[in-house]
Amino acid sequence: MKISEILAKKKTLSFEIFPPKREDETFTLIDRTIKQLSIYKPDYISVTYGALGNTLSNTAMIARTIKDNTGAEPLAHLTCVASTTDKVDSVCTELKSYGVENILTLRGDIPKNTDTPIFSDFRHASDLASYIKGKFNGQFGLAGACYPEKHPEADNLTSDIEFMKIKQDAGMEFFDSQLFFDNEVFYHFLLKARKAGITVPIIPGIMPVTNHAQLDRMIQITGCNVPLKLRNYFDRYKNDKAAIEEIGLIFTSYQILDLIANDVDGIHIYSMNKSDFISKLMDNIGYVASGFFK
Ligand code: FAD
16 A cells, blocks of 8 residues: 555554664564564554665565565665666566555765766656656655755755655655654744645654764764753763663653644654664553554
8 A cells, every 4th residue: 555545544653674784683673673663553664775785685675574564564765876777677676576565765875985876867866756656657655755954965944845845746745754853843844845835744753862872973964953951961861871761762752742742744763673662662652642643
């Protein structure tokens, strides 16, 4: 089923997972992580592509496992930077053969120090979406990425949202957002996006913070704003792992409850494959979540 059809009927709960580098970790992901996440009846589980140097077959194979073994729709990520139409055709054909119906169309980060032509067949995620839509006759449900605090390469939020409109026009039927820690930032972005003519669902992406180094890394990669309170708590308990985890759990629970109270289109959780932590989080917001995602 296309995820856009689910979104037309309900608020969605979704998780992102990534294919591990090592084969034994892939077994754990399939045997334990996906099973544990499935308990919370996610509408879809997205699987990253290319991140951490992983290969496509892992993404497709994991998407297939989700399709065959859980009630969730897999959303296979696919990047187009330094790729070709032939490669995209073969990935989409493989996904189709596994019954995977939804693709998150992305450009991907521009690789450094590579001899591969970077923009041979595709320049932007919107090029990938229009190509797949045309070539596969609308057989795939397509989604895209959006950035509440603008994409790092964008001049400003207004121009970034104008490009988001191009993505929507190219066939992206909903957006999963980059992570953010300040909900006010997301509400401001949502308002601007709606004013600019983005009519499809925009799902906030939430990354539970479980350690200090991870928070610093996320700020560095995404340039996201961190509320002073969270920064102060994390600095105060910098060397206390259990305290940081407890703060992360409470902060993320509250962040999600606030988004739910503001009636967002769904919640997308970057699980980082930490299903034990996600279980604690989902149990923490169990009552409110069960009413929202029903
Ligand atoms: P684009 O939409 O092409 O945007 C890139 C830049 O170009 C932006 O600055 C935008 O403003 C501008 N732009 C967009 N369209 C146009 C246009 N038509 N004309 C001119 N300028 C334009 N990376 C991975 O490698 N693997 C993953 O699995 C992965 N999953 C992700 C999931 C989510 C939810 C998010 C938010 C990001 C993910 N990324 C992933 C990271 C992503 O690939 C990078 O952020 C990348 O730099 C941009 O990808 P994009 O699809 O947003 O690109």
